[in-house]
Amino acid sequence: MKNITAKAEFKTSKGASVVVTAELILKETLYADGDNATVDCCKMGLIKANIDGFPQQVGFTEFADTIKHPDGWTIHAAIGKLGLTLENLTKVKSAISELKQHPAWSAKQTKIEKNRREIDKMETARNNHPGYCHKCGSYCYGDCEANFVP
Numbered sequence: 793m794k795n796i797t798a799k800a801e802f803k804t805s806k807g808a809s810v811v812v813t814a815e816l817i818l819k820e821t822l823y824a825d826g827d828n829a830t831v832d833c834c835k836m837g838l839i840k841a842n843i844d845g846f847p848q849q850v851g852f853t854e855f856a857d858t859i860k861h862p863d864g865w866t867i868h869a870a871i872g873k874l875g876l877t878l879e880n881l882t883k884v885k886s887a888i889s890e891l892k893q894h895p896a897w898s899a900k901q902t903k904i905e906k907n908r909r910e911i912d913k914m915e916t917a918r919n920n921h922p923g924y925c926h927k928c929g930s931y932c933y934g935d936c937e938a939n940f941v942p
């Protein structure tokens with residue numbers, strides 16, 4: 793499958809046009825011990841912002857608390873050093889959600905959820921086993937150095 797992208801466009805407060813690109817990576821080439829192996833995968837790529845007249849900014853961060861800019865507006869997130877107002881953040885998030893509509897993404901989320909349930913089940917069984925020791929992490933029935941009292 794080919795990688796797919798979604799774009800969001802807006803202008804900075806000073807009028808420079810910004811094109812934000814989000815990418816869903818569905819195929820990648822890995823260096824496999826001297827051989828390049830192309831494999832299917834499903835993961836979000838880096839969020840990139842191409843700003844007219846400025847270096848490309850990379851990496852999306854959503855802030856827990858907003859930042860008040862001296863000019864009066866509020867910054868809710870950033871792509872690299874490019875601050876995003878709530879309006880622009882909404883545009884970027886909608887591009888990301890557009891990618892998350894892809895069937896490969898939903899299938900991966902279903903698989904992650906299924907794995908999480910299976911892990912929970914195995915951990916519960918392990919924790920309820922009478923010989924399992926939480927101190928050393930094995931089935932020592934309490935006969936280990938972690939339980940040794942001098």
Ligand SMILES: [Zn+2]
Nearest residue numbers: 925928932936
């Ligand atoms: Zn033990």
